[in-house]
Amino acid sequence: MNEKHTIINLDEAKKLKEKYPTPFYIYDENGIRKQAEEFISAFSWNEGFREYFAVKATPNPAVLKILKSCGCGVDCSSLTELMMAKALGFEGDDIMFSSNETADAEFALAAQLGAIINLDDITHIDALEKAAFIPERLCLRYNPGGDFEIAGEIMGRPSDAKYGMTKKQLFEAARILKQKGVKRFGLHAFLASNTRGNDYWPALSLLLMETAAEVEDKCGVKVEFVNLSGGLGVPYRPSEDKCDIAEIGKRIEKNAASIFKKYGRRYKIFTESGRFMLAPYGQLVSEVIRFKHTYKEYAGLDACAANLMRPAMYGAYHHITVLGKENKKADRKYDVVGSLCENNDKFAVDRMLPELEEGDIVVLHDAGAHGFSMGYNYNGKLRSAEILKKSDGTYELIRRAETPTDYFATLDIYPEFACFKR
């Protein structure tokens, strides 16, 4: 069980709404800081541990600055994410670059920034050498194939995943890179997403540390770190439990001890968590603007899937709180929908809620990761503002809402739209 709290109450929402029309995202600095501190302290036993926050989950400068001040690095996967990291003062060891189908310009900037480059494929050795140079330290992304099972339960299907290289390719890549002057290696794998319970990272850590020892023995190279990447889930439903990060850290520590006993080796642990770090600390705030009574009861919001895509894309559950009606009985059944001309634009189907009225403000929970960032402009919809509730209780606009001028900016090549030139 986990209790769902809203970051702002009805009064706060009404006040914010005067200045920043709904829909908007609200983030909780206190929550983010507390989470980052707990997360990092779960790995305090591991010398050299680092969390590289997955920028794609929440690419907002204010959020990245908070995480930076907590000691996190960033995991980037594209040119603009690298540019954002650079602009915010991340450099060298602060940046992990875990990309795939990587363009030359991306390799070039990552190399120039001294980022830790995580090669997705053996063919990327040549690509990187041509686009930039082979650095002294590199990470390799491993895909063990088959199903990833823990205690008989399938957690992920690596054999279907486009990421990473086979074990044979891993050994060959390490040998080639050794000849090309790489002195320090890392090993990375991402085998399951949004996992619940505490089993995924401990199992993955063992697999990666075993494989690291094997690579060292077979290829005569030094592996410095294993990168557990992302994949830790969050309890989107109130009935679900949160992962126990302290317990996960302890179990990885045990695995590290067994690897030390067996091989006499220690590895730094790196992580690239996105969802677990941020999802619970961001919420989408939206107003109920329309109702329909047809074959079902529909409540229409001023937000749509362009603001939060997960329900439309994955059928994902996001808990909904109606501000000011927290203690009212949830005795009405609604489809809570957005305005896209797409029938999958439904934030909730057959959801029991208190009776809704026009003007009610609703909060969609656990939208702090892979929420705003997955937004898009379908139907000409504009991206919303993002607001931070700071530790001192004040509010800060951390991204303004898009305007039609932003939307038409790329059409300024037409005389009819030249007035939208920025």
Ligand SMILES: *Cc1c(COP(=O)(O)O)cnc(C)c1O
């Ligand atoms: C998306 C991604 C992450 C973050 O995943 P979460 O599930 O949000 O923790 C980390 N690393 C890589 C390479 C990714 O693609």
